[in-house]
Amino acid sequence: MEVKLEKRFPLAVDADRAWLVLRDIRAVAASMPGAEIGEQVDANHFQGTVKVKVGPASAIFGGDVQLLEIDPPARRLRISAKGADRGGSSASMDLTASLGVVDEKRSVLVGSSHVVVNGKFAQFGGRLIGQVSELVLAQFAINFEAAAVALPSCPAAPASAARQVAGAMAPRKTELSAFAIMWSLMKRWLRGLFGVRT
Amino acid sequence: MNAPVERVAALAGIGDSRLRKEDARFIQGKGNYVDDIKLPGMLHMDIVRAPVAHARIKRIRKEEALKIPGVHAVLTADDLKPLKLHWMPTLAGDVAAVLADEKVHFQMQEVAVVIADDRYIAADAVEAVGVEYEDLPVLIDPHEALKPGATVLREDLAGKTQGAHGLRTHPNHIFTWEAGDKAAADAAFARAPVTVKEQLLYPRVHPCPLETCGCVASFDPVRGELTTYMTSQAPHVVRTVVSLLSGIPESKVRIISPDIGGGFGNKVGVYPGYVCAIVASIVLGKPVKWVEDRIENISSTAFARDYHMAGELAARPDGRIIGLRVNVIADHGAFDACADPTKYPAGLFHICSGSYDIGAAYCRVDGVYTNKAPGGVAYRCSFRVTEAVYLVERMIDVLAQKLNIDKAEIRYRNFIRKEQFPYHSPFGFEYDSGDYHTALTKVLDAVDYKALRSEQAAKRKDPSSPSLMGIGIATFTEVVGAGPAKMCDILGVGMFDSCEIRVHPTGSAIARMGTITQGQGHQTTYAQIIATEIGIPSDVVQVEEGDTNTAPYGLGTYGSRSTPVAGAAIALAARKIHAKARKIAAHLLEVGDQDLEWEIDRFKVKGDPSRSKTMKDICWAAYHEPPPGLEPGLEAVHYYDPPNFTYPFGSYLCVVDIDKTTGEVKVRRFYALDDCGTRINPMIIEGQIHGGLTEGFAVALGQQMPFDAQGNLLGNTLMDYFLPTAVETPKWETDFTVTPSPHHPIGAKGVAESPHVGSIPCFSNAVVDAFAHLGVTHMNMPHTSWRVWQQLKTSAVAR
Numbered sequence: 001m002e003v004k005l006e007k008r009f010p011l012a013v014d015a016d017r018a019w020l021v022l023r024d025i026r027a028v029a030a031s032m033p034g035a036e037i038g039e040q041v042d043a044n045h046f047q048g049t050v051k052v053k054v055g056p057a058s059a060i061f062g063g064d065v066q067l068l069e070i071d072p073p074a075r076r077l078r079i080s081a082k083g084a085d086r087g088g089s090s091a092s093m094d095l096t097a098s099l100g101v102v103d104e105k106r107s108v109l110v111g112s113s114h115v116v117v118n119g120k121f122a123q124f125g126g127r128l129i130g131q132v133s134e135l136v137l138a139q140f141a142i143n144f145e146a147a148a149v150a151l152p153s154c155p156a157a158p159a160s161a162a163r164q165v166a167g168a169m170a171p172r173k174t175e176l177s178a179f180a181i182m183w184s185l186m187k188r189w190l191r192g193l194f195g196v197r198t
Numbered sequence: 199m200n201a202p203v204e205r206v207a208a209l210a211g212i213g214d215s216r217l218r219k220e221d222a223r224f225i226q227g228k229g230n231y232v233d234d235i236k237l238p239g240m241l242h243m244d245i246v247r248a249p250v251a252h253a254r255i256k257r258i259r260k261e262e263a264l265k266i267p268g269v270h271a272v273l274t275a276d277d278l279k280p281l282k283l284h285w286m287p288t289l290a291g292d293v294a295a296v297l298a299d300e301k302v303h304f305q306m307q308e309v310a311v312v313i314a315d316d317r318y319i320a321a322d323a324v325e326a327v328g329v330e331y332e333d334l335p336v337l338i339d340p341h342e343a344l345k346p347g348a349t350v351l352r353e354d355l356a357g358k359t360q361g362a363h364g365l366r367t368h369p370n371h372i373f374t375w376e377a378g379d380k381a382a383a384d385a386a387f388a389r390a391p392v393t394v395k396e397q398l399l400y401p402r403v404h405p406c407p408l409e410t411c412g413c414v415a416s417f418d419p420v421r422g423e424l425t426t427y428m429t430s431q432a433p434h435v436v437r438t439v440v441s442l443l444s445g446i447p448e449s450k451v452r453i454i455s456p457d458i459g460g461g462f463g464n465k466v467g468v469y470p471g472y473v474c475a476i477v478a479s480i481v482l483g484k485p486v487k488w489v490e491d492r493i494e495n496i497s498s499t500a501f502a503r504d505y506h507m508a509g510e511l512a513a514r515p516d517g518r519i520i521g522l523r524v525n526v527i528a529d530h531g532a533f534d535a536c537a538d539p540t541k542y543p544a545g546l547f548h549i550c551s552g553s554y555d556i557g558a559a560y561c562r563v564d565g566v567y568t569n570k571a572p573g574g575v576a577y578r579c580s581f582r583v584t585e586a587v588y589l590v591e592r593m594i595d596v597l598a599q600k601l602n603i604d605k606a607e608i609r610y611r612n613f614i615r616k617e618q619f620p621y622h623s624p625f626g627f628e629y630d631s632g633d634y635h636t637a638l639t640k641v642l643d644a645v646d647y648k649a650l651r652s653e654q655a656a657k658r659k660d661p662s663s664p665s666l667m668g669i670g671i672a673t674f675t676e677v678v679g680a681g682p683a684k685m686c687d688i689l690g691v692g693m694f695d696s697c698e699i700r701v702h703p704t705g706s707a708i709a710r711m712g713t714i715t716q717g718q719g720h721q722t723t724y725a726q727i728i729a730t731e732i733g734i735p736s737d738v739v740q741v742e743e744g745d746t747n748t749a750p751y752g753l754g755t756y757g758s759r760s761t762p763v764a765g766a767a768i769a770l771a772a773r774k775i776h777a778k779a780r781k782i783a784a785h786l787l788e789v790g791d792q793d794l795e796w797e798i799d800r801f802k803v804k805g806d807p808s809r810s811k812t813m814k815d816i817c818w819a820a821y822h823e824p825p826p827g828l829e830p831g832l833e834a835v836h837y838y839d840p841p842n843f844t845y846p847f848g849s850y851l852c853v854v855d856i857d858k859t860t861g862e863v864k865v866r867r868f869y870a871l872d873d874c875g876t877r878i879n880p881m882i883i884e885g886q887i888h889g890g891l892t893e894g895f896a897v898a899l900g901q902q903m904p905f906d907a908q909g910n911l912l913g914n915t916l917m918d919y920f921l922p923t924a925v926e927t928p929k930w931e932t933d934f935t936v937t938p939s940p941h942h943p944i945g946a947k948g949v950a951e952s953p954h955v956g957s958i959p960c961f962s963n964a965v966v967d968a969f970a971h972l973g974v975t976h977m978n979m980p981h982t983s984w985r986v987w988q989q990l991k992t993s994a995v996a997r
Contacts, residue, residue, distance in 0.1 A: 001906050086325040090249045092333075119249025119305070122910040123493075 001122035003115045003133050008108055009141035013148040015099045015107035019075045021148045022099060022109075025067055028077070031143035033136055037065065044068075048081065050091075052121075052132070059085035059121050075099040089121035109141060205798045210737065211730030212944065215881035219721045219741075229457040232412045235427050237485040240414065241270060243475050244320035245494070246310040246327045248302035251338075251569040251909020252351070253331035255300055258310060263326035268315035270482055272327060273474060275299040283477060285354075286443060289467065289688060290543060291362025292372070293354070294533035294572055296470045302331070303351060303532030304571050305909050306497035308470040313478045313486055336909040340506065340529040340566035343370040351532065351567045362534075363543045363565075372534050372565030377548035377625050378522075383512075383560035386521025390512030394596045399978045400585050402504035402529065402570070402903045404496050405577040406921060407716075409459025411499055412489030413472045415479040425452045426476060431461045432754025434712060435688055437746045439468055440476065455744035461716035462893070463575035466537045466756050467500050496914040500537070500573030501903065504529040505585045509593040517601050517608045522551055522624075524561040524589060529568050536565075536574030537756070538581050539686035539693060545581025546677050546843075548625035552590035553634050553675040553847060554612040559624035569909045578893055578954040580678040580757035587674045591959035595671075595966065596975050604651070605967070606642055609673050610635065620940075627677060629845045630939045630947075633873070637849040637935050638673055641871050644933065645851055658971050664859070666995065670852040670964025674956040678948045679762025679844040688753060694839040695759065696750035697767040699728065699775055701832035703821040705814035706738035709771075712752010713764040714744040717889075718950055719882045720760060724768055726878055727944065731772035732779065733799030733813040750835060758846070758948035761878070762939075767838035769943040774834035778820070783811045785825035844939045844947035848872040848956045852964040858997040861987025863899060863965055865928035870957065874949035875938045883949050884932055890953025891930050896922050897954075898961035900980045920980070969993055 011018055021027045025046060029037040034051040041047060044067040051060050063083025070077055076098035084090040095113045102108055115133055117125070125132070200208070210216040223229055260272040275297040278284040285293045298309045310327050314320040335349045342348060350356070350369040359366050363373035387393055413428040424446055430436050433453040441448040458465065475488040490499070505526050512521035528544065530536055538545040544563035551559045576582065598608040613634040614621045621629040641647075647669075654667045683692025696712040709728060713720060725739035743749055752764065776796075783801035784791045787809055794801040802810040811819075820832040853867040870887060877883055900920030904912045913919050938945025958979075965981045966974060972993040977985070990996035 001908060001910055001912075084249070084329075084331075086328075088247060088249045090331070116908060118251075118908050118910055122906065122908070123912060123914060126906075126910070126912055 001117045001126050001129055003130055005111070005113050005115070005133055005137060007111045007137050009111070010102070011107045011109055011145045011148065012105070013107060013145065014105055015075060015101045017151055018099050018107050018109065018148045019072070020151060021144060022075065022077050022097060023070055023072065025065065025079065027147060031140050031147055033139045048083070050083065059087060059089050061085050061089070061091050085121065087120060089117065089119035091115065091117045091121070109144065111137060113137070202798055209729040209733065209735050209799060211726050212876065212878050213880070214726060215879060216722065216726065216736065218719045218882065219725065220715070220719065231409055231457050231459055232414060232427050232429050233489045235414045235456065235487070237414060237416055240485040240487055241313050241315060241478070241482065242317045242320045243311050243313050243471070243478060243486050243488040244317070244324045245308050245471060246312065246324050246329065247306045247494070247498070248298065248309050248331070249305065250302065250331055250333060251305040252334040252336045253302050254334060255298060255302065255309065256330040256332050259328035260310070262328065263312060263323040266319060266323050266326060268319040269312060269323045271313045271478060272310055272323070273297065273478065274310045278477065281477065283443065283473060286468065286473060288533055288535040288572070290534040290536045290538065291540070292534035294535050296473050301353065304569050305911055306494065306571065307532070308474070308498070311474045311478065313482065336569045336907065337370070338568055338570065338905045338907065338909055340527050340568050343566050343568050344368050344527070351569065370567045372530055372567060373543050374562065374564050375543045376560070376562045378560035379558060379624065380560040382558035383521050383523050386558040387510065387512040387523065390520055391515055392513045392597070392601060393510060394593065394600050395508065395510045396593060396596050396976050398507045398509055398589060398592055398976060400503045400505040400507065400588055401979055402501050403577060403897055403901045404501050404903060404919065405462035405464040405575065406496060406919060407460030407462055407464050410490045410492060410495040411465060411469060411471065412487070413475050414485055414487045415475040416485035417476070417479040417483065419483045422446070423450045423452065424476065424480070425454065426472070427454045427456055428472060429458055429465045430455045430754070431458070431465045431714060431716060431756050433714060433744055433746050434751045435691065435754060436468060438689065438691065443473070444476070444480070453746045455714045458714065458716040461756065462578045463502060463537065463756055464500055465716070466575055466754070467535055467573070469499055492916060493914050496903070496919055497911055498571050500535065500575040501531070501571060502573065502575050502577030503585060504574070507585065507589050509589045511593050511597045513597055513601070515601065517597065517603045517611050519554055519556050519594070519597070519612050520558065522556050522559040522590070524550055526561070526563040528563050528565045528574070529570065530565045530574050531568060531570040531572040533572040534565060535572035537576065539680055539688065540690070541685065541687070542581065545576065545583070546680070547582040547586045549583055549627060549675065549677045550586035550589050551623050551625060552587060553614060553632070553673050554590070554594070555614045555618065556612070556624055561625070570905065576757050578890060579951045580676060580680060583676050583678070583951070584955045584958065587672070587676070587955050588959045588962070591672045591674060592962060592976065595963050599970050599975055605671050605963070606638065606647060609638060609671065613673070628842055629675065630842060630941055631937045632675065632845060632847050633935065633937050634673060634847060634849070637847065637871050637873060640933065640935065641849040641851050641869055645867065645869050647851070650853060664857065664997070666856040666858060666968040668854045668856065668964040668966070668968025670854070670960045670962065670967055672850045672956050672960035672963060674952070674959070675845055675847040676758070676952055676955055677843045677845055678758035678951065679840055680757050680759055681843050682841060683839045691753065692839060693753045693759070693763070694837050695752040695764040695767050696835070696837045697764060697771040698750045698835045699768070699771045699833065701732070701734070701775055701817050701820070703818050705734055705817040707734060708740040708742060709768060710749040711741065711743045711764055711768070712750050713755040713760045716755065718755065718760060718886070719879070723761070723878045723882060724765070727765060727768045728772050731769055732776050750837070758951040761946045761948045762844040762942060763838060763840055765946055766840060766943045767836045770838055771834040771836035774836065775832055778828070778832060779813060779816045781825055781828060782816045782819050786811050786815070786819055841941050844875065844942060846872070846874045846947040846949060846952050848952050850956050850960040852960045854964040854968060856965070856968050856986060858990060858995055861983040861990055863981050863983070863986055865895070867931070868928055868957070869931045869933065870953060871933040871935065872949060872952050873935045873937050874952065875936065875942065875947035876945035877934070877936065878946060886950040887932050887953045888930055890950060891957045892922055892927050894954045894957030895927065895961065896920055898958045898979055898981060900982055902980050
C-alpha cells in the first residue's frame, strides 16, 4: 500500500522562525501526531516510534529515522523513516519538507511524502490510509505552526534553539484517534453534501 | 416373500435418494474435526509470518518470546536445518521453504513458529518474536517477472536451467508445457477464413473451505510412533511423504483425517504448519496442535487459477471451428506447489477443446514465479479443467459474436456427435461417452430459449429499459477420475484407489476406503453401491475412511475421483464377495454355481423360484458352514487402476439482468442440466450441484485476491473475500440426462465439480452477452457491480 502526498500549508510565521523548528528533528517529530524520537544513534540516525489507531486496529511502529539532508539556505529537510509493528505490519516514509517565503510575517510549508505500509495495517486499514495520512499531515501543520509561533521573537543562537523549541511545544495528543478521523471524514462528507469543495 | 419392488426399496441402493448417514452427527454438532481433538498434555503452535512480500531476513530475535511463561520453544529455519527440514519437496517437483530460509518470498510466509501451553500464550509470543527485514523489489505480475533483468526471486535455484519439467528459460520461469499439434494448428489458422483472439484472465481465487487447515501431531517417544490428525484430502500420500521426510518407518506413521469441513483442493498439499507441528512434537515429546485462522488460510495456503490465457479460434464462415490455439502464462507464486499428476504441470488443461470436434489444436502453458503464496490447486475441479472449460466456452461465444451466429446454434454446429464416441480429441484424450445435442435441446426447450432471445431483442431496442439482459450458455465436458496409472501418478504412486469390504456373519458389512469425504457423503453413497452389488441394506454398511492404520492405500479425494476410481474399486470388491457368495449359495442349495440366478438380495435356483438363499443366510453360512475347500469368511480387497478418465458433461443456461444505474448483476434464472452417467443418490447429486453452482457464482461474481504493488493481499478476510450466503445465492433449477460411462463398472462418472466448472463460464457468457450488441466481446471476472458499472460507462449505457 503506497501513498504519495504533496502538501502546502500556509504558516502565520516568517520562514526564518519556522526554519528553527524544521531543522530540529525532535521538534518536527513532536509536531507529528503519535510520533516520538528516542535515542540518537549517531549524527544522522535516531530511533523513533509512531503510534496510529484506526478503528479496532492500533499499531506502534518502532524503527529508525535517518536524517538525509538539512539544507539551511534552501530551508529544506529530508528524512527517511522505517519501522515495524509487533502485530505484523511495517511502514516506511520518505519526507521532504521545505519553507518558502511569502512575506515578512508569513511563510509556506511545502511537504512531499511517500509512505509505504505493509502487512495487516495495509490489509485492514488500506481503505483509510489515504485519509489518515492527510489528517496526520494537517494536524502536523497546525502543531508545527504553533511551535514556531511560540518561539521568542528573536531567532536564538543555534545551540540553544532546540531546547527552546522543545520547551515551546504546546501539549498535544500523542496519537491520532479513530474518533478524530471519523469526525473529520463526517465533516467533509457533510460539507460535500452542501456543495463545499475541500 | 416380499415383492421385488419392496426388496429393492429395503436395500436403499443405487438410485435411492436416501438421507445422508453422516448428517445425524453433523446437524447435532457431534462431528469430530481436527480442532475438536484434545490430547492430554497437548501444546499449541502459532506462526510468525512475514508482513512483506519479498525481503531478506537480517535477524530473528527469540529471547523476548522465550521469556514469556508457558512458551516451550521458538523454531526458525536455522533450527530445522540440522534435520534438513527447512525446505521440503512439493508435489510439482520443486522445493518450498518450510520456514523462510534467509529470505521471504511472499506476504504471510511462515518465518518462525512458537509452541506454548495454550493458544493465547502462543499468540502473545508470536508478537514478541522480532524479525528484521531488508526489503527487496516485489514482483506481482507474472509478465513483469519474465522480463529480462527482472529481480530474481528464487536465489536457491541459481544456475539451474533444468526444472522438473524441462528447460527454464528465465530465472523466474518454471516450465513450458505443450500439448496438441502446433504445426497442424498453425496450418489451420493460416487457411482459415475467420479467426478470433481474446486475452482472458482467470483471476487468482481461493477455495476457502469453512474449516481452515490444521493438525494435531503426537509423537510417542517410547514406541517411536507418530500419529497425526490432519485436515488432509489425501492421508495415505501424506503418510508416505512424512515417512520419507522424517525417516520414521511408514508402519509407525499414522495419519488420520477425521471429519473435514470442506476441502475443494485446499487440503491436498502438505503445508509448513503440519511439518512444524510434527517436528515440534518429536522434539518436545508432546502432542502439538496447530489450527490456522481465516486470514492465514486465505493468505498462505493453496490458491487456485491465476491463468493469463490468450485464446484463438480458427473457423469457417458457417461457424465450424477448424483450429484452436492457446497460450497461457500461469502464475504459480513463490514455489511451484501446484497439485497435479506428476507428468502434467498444467494438469488436464488440454481438455480445452471441450465438447467440440476441432480438427487441430495446440496449447502451451508457461509457469512463472512471483511474490505470491504457492499453490495452484484444483478448486472444486479436476486439475485445471475449470480454466480449460472457461477458455473454450468463452472463445466460442467470441466467435459466435464475430460471425453473428446464435450462441446455441454455433454449439450445435461444432458438437462432437453421439455416434463419434469413443471420441479421440486433438489433445489425445479418449472421451468415453456423451450426447451433447440432446442435453442442449432439453435445456433450450425447458427455458423457451426463443422467447428469451425475443425479449432480449425488445429490451435492446428500448432505450428506456432500466436494465441490460444477458443470456449465457455453457455446454461443457470435464475430464475427471484421475487416473490411469500409466498416465497419472503423485510422487511416483499411481493414481489408483482401493476398497476393502468385510461382511459380518449377521449380514452387515464394513467397507474401508483409500479416499476421504469432506462433505461429499461417501458414507452414504459408497454404502449404496455395496447394497445394490451384494444385496444387503445400505443402512447396515459402515464406511470408514481417513485412518491410514485401518484403510487400504488410496490417493485420496479431489479432482472428482472418488466415484470414478474408488466407486469402481467398491463395485469390484463387492463383486468378489458376490462371486464367493454364489459358491456358498450353491453349496447350501446343493446345485451347481451356474444353476443359480441373482435377484436383488438372493440367489435363486433357476427354474425353481421356491428354492433360494438370501445374502443374509449366505453371510451366516460363510462363517458357519463354508463349502468344503473354500476358506471361511466373506471379505475382499480391490485396488482399481482405471483404464481411462471419465467425461461428465452438461448444458447450462443463465439469464441475467444488469442494472444500468448500479451495475448490479441479478441472476434471473439458472438452468443446469448435468450428465454424470449412472446416478447413485439423486438427492446427494442435487446437493452437490447446488453447492458447485453456488461456488461458481462466487467465483464469477465476486471472488478475487487483489494484490497491491508491494505484494499486500488486499482481500484475505471474509469482509473482502466473497462467500455467498443464502441471501445472495440465486435459485437453481436442475435437470439431468443419463449417459453411462462404458468403462466404469457401474457407469458412474462423478458429479461434484461439474457445476463449478460449467457455471463459471455460463455466468461470464451471460454478463458479456448483455453487452454483446454494444461490441463488447469479453469482460474479466469477477463481475462485481463496480466493475460492471465501469463497463456500462465505457459502453455509454450507464444511467
